[in-house]
Amino acid sequence: MTNHDPIAARLAALKTTPTPALKTQWRELFATEPPPFNRRYLESRLAYRIQELAYGGLKPETIRRLEKLGEELDGGDKKKRSIRFDRDRPIIGTRLLRDWQGVEHVVTVTKDGFEWQGRPYKSLSAIARAITGTRWNGWTFFGLKNHRGHR
Template structure:
């Protein structure tokens, strides 16, 4: 029996069967080192944070801002030192999330506490005309038509692309 067929029979991932790249080794972090490492994140240059990301996650860092990378590194350091969530807990959280948003990825990206409550009326005056949008549990109502997003309504009103949350004053415009 070849090594590859033995790996298939035991359902071993190809990396362990010697047919693919070896996954990076993630270092263990002693609990006594956690506070010092967390404090060091605050003053570390971004290049060092990205290097730590590669070491602790075994992959390239995402193109996000410093605060995001710092917070994820802080969690990862504690996770490696004290242990992460049990597989059952992660599965339960995933099931609850899907139950909450029905598996809709768009809704998942919108924090539940930032979305206006159903029944809320959003008012916006544009070109001397007052526009009223009613928030529904799963969509938005404008002129008797359902829309999936506020951005689609803003585009309908203005004829140009807008962030709907910014257009209706729910979020401050970016820099």
């Protein structure tokens, strides 16, 4: 990338773009309503999409490899692919980020719940309580509910 790379400048600008403007970009780039996830999620997905549109997406061989890996996991059973045990729960491996009093906290979604600081938790609310010392709705604390309380 050169010093005058418009893509690099656009990516750098995401950090200082107001959230409503990020949501407008989401609508333009994805042609869907933005998800009610936290700002970091919007920034990272927008950054990926901007680069994907500018430089191209995954190579066909990469897509085939990912499909093959998926088939190894589910045995090629298309019914298993459509099952989501909790439609509102982020997919396994998702990292949730939250700054609290100047400290960044990273929670990973696991098969059985969540992991924070190397410890398993059954709920996000338990993690939010451990972080803040007060009762919180974990979904709200980690930005997984929109302003109307829906996930």
